[in-house]
Amino acid sequence: MATASDVKGRVARLLKLPPERLEDDRVLTDLVTESFVLVEMVIELQEELGVRVVQDDLKDVRTVGDLTALFASRSQ
C-alpha cells in the first residue's frame, strides 16, 4: 500500500529529479521531454508497487498529481 506522497518520492527517484520539482499540477511531459523515459518510469513503478496498468488507464493522466493518485489508489 502506497500513499500519493510515497508514489511521488518513487517518481522523483526514477526520473532522477528533486522531489520539489514534482508539484501536483506539473505536466509530466514538461518534466521529461523523452517519452521513453516516462514509459520506463511507469513500468518500473508498476514493478515496485506490484500494480498493473494498461494504456487506457493512463489516457487521462497528464500531471504528476494524476499519476500519483492513480498509483496510490491502485496500490490500496
Added chain:
Amino acid sequence: MDLTRHFADEAQHARYWTDCIQRLGAEPLRLDAAYQDRYLEAAGMPVNLMEVLAITQVFEQRVINQYARHARAPDVQPEIRDTLDRIMQDETWHLQWVRQALVSMEGEWGKETVLAAIRRCWDADQKVYAATLSEHAERVQHLLGISKEAE
C-alpha cells in the same frame, strides 16, 4: 536475456544498413523521425512490457512483410538483397520469441487484454502504412514530373 539480444540485434541492423549504403557508394542520412515514431503516435505510448511487446510484434511483422516484398522486387542490388535476407533471419526469431512471450503473459494480464493491445496496434499499423504508402506515391509522382520536365 533473449530480449537484450533482440535489442542488440536491432542496433546491429542499423549498422548493416549503414554498411550496405556505404558499399553502394552513398552516405546514410540522419533521420529526424523514425517509422516507429509514427506507430507510437497512432497507437499511443505503451505503458507496460506486455504493450511494448504487442507493438513490437505488429511492427516486426510489418518489417518482415515489407522486406520480403522488397527482396522479391526485380533488379534489387545484391548488397541490398543480402542485407534484407540477413535482417529477416533475425526478425523471424524475434517475432517467434515475442509471440511466445505474449502468450505466456496471458495468464498475468488476461487473454482479452493481450488481444486488445495487439488489435489496437494492428489498427495503428494499417493507418501508418496507408499514410506512408500515400506519401511514397506522392514522391514518385513528383520525381516522375521532374524527369518529364527534364526531357
